[in-house]
Amino acid sequence: MKIKVFVTLKPGVLDPQGRAIHHALGSLGFDGVQDVRQGKLIELDVADSTDDAAIDAMCRKLLANTVIENYRVEKASPGKVGTGFPSGDAPNQESAA
């Protein structure tokens, strides 16, 4: 089962790289760009038996840092097209200490 995980910065978190891209687009003459945010796309190929909870755990434990990032999951296999998960917003992990 092919899965795409989109990791994006939470709204309000300053994105210096997005800002630099925005600036470069302006330098190329693209004037109508309101804002740019840079994120990551992570593609996974997992066993078909992998359940949503396991995929969600992968996102929370490693793929996204929920202090600063949201994530969204898309499943690509026919017949298994899901709507994805809501954005992650886990509480601060400090209590793990």
Next chain:
Amino acid sequence: MKTAVIVFPGSNCDRDLAVALEAVTGTRPAMIWHADTTLPDGLGMIAVPGGFSYGDYLRSGAIAARSPIMRAVVEAAGKGMRVLGVCNGFQVLTEAGLLPGALMRNAGLNFVCRDVALTVENAQSAFTSGYDAGETVSFPVAHHDGNYVADDDTLDRVEGEGRVAFRYAEPVNGSARAIAGLLNNRGNVLGMMPHPERRIEAAHGGDDGRRLFEGLLELVGA
């Protein structure tokens, strides 16, 4: 005092930390490889070094924070072990959940490599007892991802609890509240972007960093 330095693939300040620790404690630290699962007995402190662990893949410190030895470090920290994370080590400690917040790309996008002035905010902690509160010291920084980010509630809480150990006294990387070094809620874990281990003798251009290790040693009394 027996100490340990954790070594990840891509660490590059591990030997600098080892030299600093040996110079102050008189005992050569144990160098612990990331794939190990246990720490030596009788440690007084664990240091997590700077560098580019796992090539900064995914996020700075993200993979290192999930390496086998970090489970042992987190467990030891939970029991009160002193843990110092410098630069990439600070990033690893936030990714491991030992410190709140995260370290993002510098606001100016540049890799910043120079000496910076820091204000000692908390001189009561195990790591900062060798300094005076409000004192200005100079440490080198060398990082791309040192821009400390946390939500306002977290920032207010760590400020209220006196957990900001060092603050930048000049613009460096866009860090929230100019935080350069942060303690955990029990005060036994310190993460900082500047490098005290690179400032321990006159040949380094000063020894402001040495007092961090000396203060620790004096407190432990071993």
